[in-house]
Amino acid sequence: MIPSTMSVSDLLQKQRRYVVPLYQRAYVWSEQNQWEPLWEDIERQAEACLANENFMPTRSHFLGAIVLNVAKIVGASVARSEVIDGQQRLTTLQLFVAALRDFADKVGSEHTAKLTRLTINEDEPRDSDGRFKVWPTNADRVAFRAVMTAGSPSGVLTALEVADVAALPRIAAAYAYFHEQIANFADACAVADDDEVAVQAKRDTRIFGLYQSLRTALQLVVIELEDKDDPQVIFETLNARGQPLLPSDLIRNHVFLLAAIDPALNPDKLYDTYWRTFDETRIEAAIRGEDRFWHLEERQGRLARPRIDLFMFHYLVMKTERDLNVGALFREFRDWRDLNPTSIEDFLKDLKAHGSVFAALVAPTGSSRADTFASRLKALDTSAVYPLLLYILSLPVARLPLTDRDQIIIDIESWLIRRFVCQQTNKNYNKFFVQLLVKMNKAHNQDSLVDVVRRELTRSNDSTLVWPDDNAFSFAWRNNPVYVRSRPDRSAMLLRAIEAHIHTTKSEAIRAPNHLTVEHLLPQNGSLAHYPYGVPMPLAKDETDALCRKRIQDTIGNLTLLTRELNAAVSNGPFPKKVDQIVADSDLRLNAWLRKEPPSSWSEVSIGERSDRLFQYAVEIWPRPPG
Numbered sequence: 001m002i003p004s005t006m007s008v009s010d011l012l013q014k015q016r017r018y019v020v021p022l023y024q025r026a027y028v029w030s031e032q033n034q035w036e037p038l039w040e041d042i043e044r045q046a047e048a049c050l051a052n053e054n055f056m057p058t059r060s061h062f063l064g065a066i067v068l069n070v071a072k073i074v075g076a077s078v079a080r081s082e083v084i085d086g087q088q089r090l091t092t093l094q095l096f097v098a099a100l101r102d103f104a105d106k107v108g109s110e111h112t113a114k115l116t117r118l119t120i121n122e123d124e125p126r127d128s129d130g131r132f133k134v135w136p137t138n139a140d141r142v143a144f145r146a147v148m149t150a151g152s153p154s155g156v157l158t159a160l161e162v163a164d165v166a167a168l169p170r171i172a173a174a175y176a177y178f179h180e181q182i183a184n185f186a187d188a189c190a191v192a193d194d195d196e197v198a199v200q201a202k203r204d205t206r207i208f209g210l211y212q213s214l215r216t217a218l219q220l221v222v223i224e225l226e227d228k229d230d231p232q233v234i235f236e237t238l239n240a241r242g243q244p245l246l247p248s249d250l251i252r253n254h255v256f257l258l259a260a261i262d263p264a265l266n267p268d269k270l271y272d273t274y275w276r277t278f279d280e281t282r283i284e285a286a287i288r289g290e291d292r293f294w295h296l297e298e299r300q301g302r303l304a305r306p307r308i309d310l311f312m313f314h315y316l317v318m319k320t321e322r323d324l325n326v327g328a329l330f331r332e333f334r335d336w337r338d339l340n341p342t343s344i345e346d347f348l349k350d351l352k353a354h355g356s357v358f359a360a361l362v363a364p365t366g367s368s369r370a371d372t373f374a375s376r377l378k379a380l381d382t383s384a385v386y387p388l389l390l391y392i393l394s395l396p397v398a399r400l401p402l403t404d405r406d407q408i409i410i411d412i413e414s415w416l417i418r419r420f421v422c423q424q425t426n427k428n429y430n431k432f433f434v435q436l437l438v439k440m441n442k443a444h445n446q447d448s449l450v451d452v453v454r455r456e457l458t459r460s461n462d463s464t465l466v467w468p469d470d471n472a473f474s475f476a477w478r479n480n481p482v483y484v485r486s487r488p489d490r491s492a493m494l495l496r497a498i499e500a501h502i503h504t505t506k507s508e509a510i511r512a513p514n515h516l517t518v519e520h521l522l523p524q525n526g527s528l529a530h531y532p533y534g535v536p537m538p539l540a541k542d543e544t545d546a547l548c549r550k551r552i553q554d555t556i557g558n559l560t561l562l563t564r565e566l567n568a569a570v571s572n573g574p575f576p577k578k579v580d581q582i583v584a585d586s587d588l589r590l591n592a593w594l595r596k597e598p599p600s601s602w603s604e605v606s607i608g609e610r611s612d613r614l615f616q617y618a619v620e621i622w623p624r625p626p627g
Contacts (some may be wrong), residue, residue, distance in 0.1 A: 002224045008093055009215040009221060011066070012118040012133055017080045018068070019135045020087040022271045023256025026139040026279050027171045027247040029088050030289070036281070037062075038092060039181050045217035046185070046209040050511030052562075055208070064089050064573070065221040076131055078121045084225065092135040092174060094119065095147065099178035100210055101149050103186065107200070109207045119148060133318055134170070138271050139279030143169040153179050167286070182210065217557055247329035252278075255335065259344050262543040274348035278308055278355065298362055300326075300383045311358045315351065318387040321438050323430045332528030357393045361386060369406040372500075373413050379493035380416055384429035388412075388437045400449055408453050414622035415457050418468040420490070421556075422476040428464045443483070454625060477618060478611045481539070489517050495561050498617045499590045507521040516561040518587075521601050522553055523572040530574045552604045557611030560590055575602040 019353065023498050029035060041061055048057040066086035069077075083090055100113035124130040129145075136144050144157035153176045160166055165176045189202040197381065241306040252275065259267040287356055294311070297304040305326070315328045316333055319340070324332050337347075360366070364374040370393060377385065392400065392408060400408075419426070445451045457467050468476070478483045482489040495518065522531055533545045538552065564569070570578045579598045582591050593613075598608060 004222050004224075005219055006222055007215055008063070008218045008220060009211075011090075011220060012094070012097065012214075012357075012414060015078050015123055016122050016133065017078055017121065017130055017135055017172075018083050018090060018133060019080055020091070020137045021256070021260060022082070022138045022267055023253040023260060024087055024137050025246070025252065025291075026137060026292075027088065027091055027174075027527045029082070029092055029170070029174065031173075031177055034092065035177050038096070039178065042096065042210065042213055043181075043185060045207075045213035049212040049217060050205065051211040057213070060217050060219045062219050062221070063093075064164050065223060066090055067223045067225065079126055081224070087222075088219075091134055091136055091140075091144075091171070095171065095175045096178045097214070098148055099175050100182055100207070103179055103182045104207050106152065107186070107203055107207075109204050111204065112213050112398075115211060120183060121613050133411050137279075138276060140171050140183050143171040147172050147175045152405060159316065167291075169291075180191060182207075185210070215288050215479070220425055234406045246309050247326075248312045250280075250330040251312055251333050253388060255344060255348070256332075262344070265344060270348055271290075274345075274352045277352065281359075285342045293359070293363070299381060307358075310386075311355060313610070314358065314383070314386040314390055315354050317434065318354075318390045318437065319432060321441065321509075323434050323550070326561055327430065327623070341381070354390050354394055357390055358386070361389060361393075369409050373409045376413060376417075376493050379487075379489045380420060381487075381490075382426060382429060384433050385412065385416070386425075388433045388440075391437055391440065395449075397447070404448070404450050407450050409459055410623070411450075411453055411625075413469045414624055416623045417494075418473045418624065419466075421480060421482060422468045422472055423480055424466065424468070425464055432465060458625065470619055473619070473622075474615055477556060477615045478608055479551075479555065482552055482556050483518060483520075483554040483559055488502050491556070491559055492516065492561065493519050494556060495590060496560060497621055498589055498614060499561065502589045515564060517564050517567045519560050519567045519570065520553055520558055521560060521575075521578070522549075522604075522607060524553060525572045527572075531602060534605035534607075537604055549604060555607060555611060556614055557607040557609070561588060562586060576600060 040373050041063070045057055045061050048059075049055050052058070064086060066089065067079040067084040069084050070081045097115060097118045101119055102113040103109075103111060104115055106346060119133060120131050121133060129141075130133060132148055134144075135141070146156050150156045150159045156168070156172050156175065157163070159166070160172060162172075168176060181600065185222065186203045186206040189206055197395065254277075256267050256271065258350075259265045259270055278294050279292070282291050283293055283296070285291070287296055294308040295306045298310055309326075309329065312333070313324065316329065316336060317324050317412050320332070320336055360371065360375075361374045361576055364371040370389075374389075392405060395405070436453065439456055440449055440452055443449060452623060460466055482494060496516075533549065537545050537548050539545070540551070543551070560582075563585075566581065569585075570581050576598075578592050583595050583598065
């Protein structure tokens with residue numbers, strides 16, 4: 001390795017392309033964590049330059065390291081270096097320079113040409129990608145090209161067909177952020193009695209201060225690899241610098257770095273064919289600032305992880321048929337690949353196919369039985385079944401006909417729902433579903449997979465694995481609370497399932513909207529005057545009437561679904577008034593019984609009777625084979 005210290009300007013002044021290999025992750029730096037601190041460093045050094053008569057800073061400022069793998073010059077093309085480490089930093093600095101260049105050009109600064117030389121290789125053709133000094137990984141190239149060529153934030157919005165800055169991809173958002181900061185910095189010197197010439201002169205001086213900080217104050221350690229250096233080992237050693245890499249980032253980098261050093265493979269083609277969807281699939285509206293489908297976080301137990309990491313984890317569990325540690329995902333992947341050295345293309349093809357299955361599981365949009373189960377599974381927060389579902393939903397129809405597949409899904413859902421209502425432990429689910437996966441995988445081709453699954457689901461009477469029968473399910477359905485304030489989505493899931501089931505052929509095929517909330521018919525804060533205790537009270541051992549009411553209030557028989565607005569309106573008042581409002585405004589089949597013979601009062605006895613009526617639907621939705 002050959003280390004050297006150089007300024008940002010020295011690095012970008014060279015006629016060279018700094019190419020981020022496609023095996024690296026997309027741009028992830030953000031305003032709060034990186035852009036703002038970087039801008040503060042730049043602004044501080046610019047002010048220091050402007051404070052001295054010779055425009056030199058009192059001391060330099062170290063921005064970090066860049067590790068480059070210098071490639072040989074090919075033909076007439078400009079020299080090229082692969083960015084092994086520091087690509088987020090280098091890309092952000094180039095975005096800052098582009099923003100400074102465009103602002104300088106907008107205000108007619110004399111420094112525009114000098115800044116332009118820091119963003120383009122002038123010897124390259126105008127329509128060539130080689131003209132860009134920094135060239136990001138595949139997922140960011142469209143946005144980066146727009147930023148480098150549009151000339152202004154408004155031009156970037158137009159080029160990317162985006163309505164406002166808040167919806168820009170991160171690379172473009174970084175450019176817009178720096179452009180705004182630069183404009184504020186340049187105009188900060190103006191006073192009320194300045195004429196236009198004076199304002200322009202002061203602004204130009206401020207622009208020069210920023211440019212001078214890039215030339216003299218802001219320093220990088222640039223490490224260039226030699227032929228004997230292994231870029232893969234160095235990259236993995238340095239991966240914890242800056243924004244931590246996701247396990248999925250390490251997996252992608254490992255795979256595509258291997259592809260890059262194999263002369264028989266075309267890494268760009270492999271990326272475009274099999275991986276691009278993981279980087280570029282977007283959702284319509286960003287969630288907490290993230291619009292990349294695979295980088296949205298999903299809850300898994302107490303933790304939330306990006307979808308791409310969860311997919312890699314469940315895919316690897318399916319492949320290894322072992323209960324793995326998600327914290328050691330990259331190591332587990334590398335060990336598995338060492339033992340299963342299929343071709344990189346075959347692996348990526350398989351990964352993409354299973355990725356489509358997983359996407360439908362974490363964001364179901366259809367009406368198939370698998371989609372229905374996926375929606376309910378999110379409320380149960382039981383991710384241990386995902387590896388098994390990846391396997392089942394990827395089997396060819398010749399091995400698993402659709403009717404058999406749906407039956408397996410119904411059986412697994414019934415097993416999970418009944419155990420949830422009966423408040424059975426889920427601590428052994430990971431091992432259990434891996435064992436079930438192994439049994440299915442080892443089954444002979446002539447064996448019915450429905451029978452294989454049912455044998456496993458029904459083989460144990462132990463509380464950790466039992467599939468509750470109708471008697472146990474009925475008792476729990478009537479007596480166990482299913483509403484929990486911290487997870488109301490679980491009881492809502494049960495109610496939505498009943499709502500979907502009780503639609504008749506005479507009913508409109510209307511799907512209950514997602515924003516419905518759970519309403520307690522016997523309100524949690526209702527008065528005894530409006531809701532006297534039932535006779536007789538269904539007391540459990542050592543229960544008082546008050547404790548019994550608290551328990552029964554959260555059982556399924558006391559719950560229904562309403563819109564948030566209607567829920568707030570019915571509140572804690574007398575039951576007849578609540579019924580009138582529900583009848584007037586709710587179109588759910590779940591509430592249709594209130595129109596026929598609306599009860600005049602509501603108590604624990606009423607709740608038990610409604611629980612029994614709803615249970616008839618529950619055993620139809622979640623049946624259990626006899627025996």
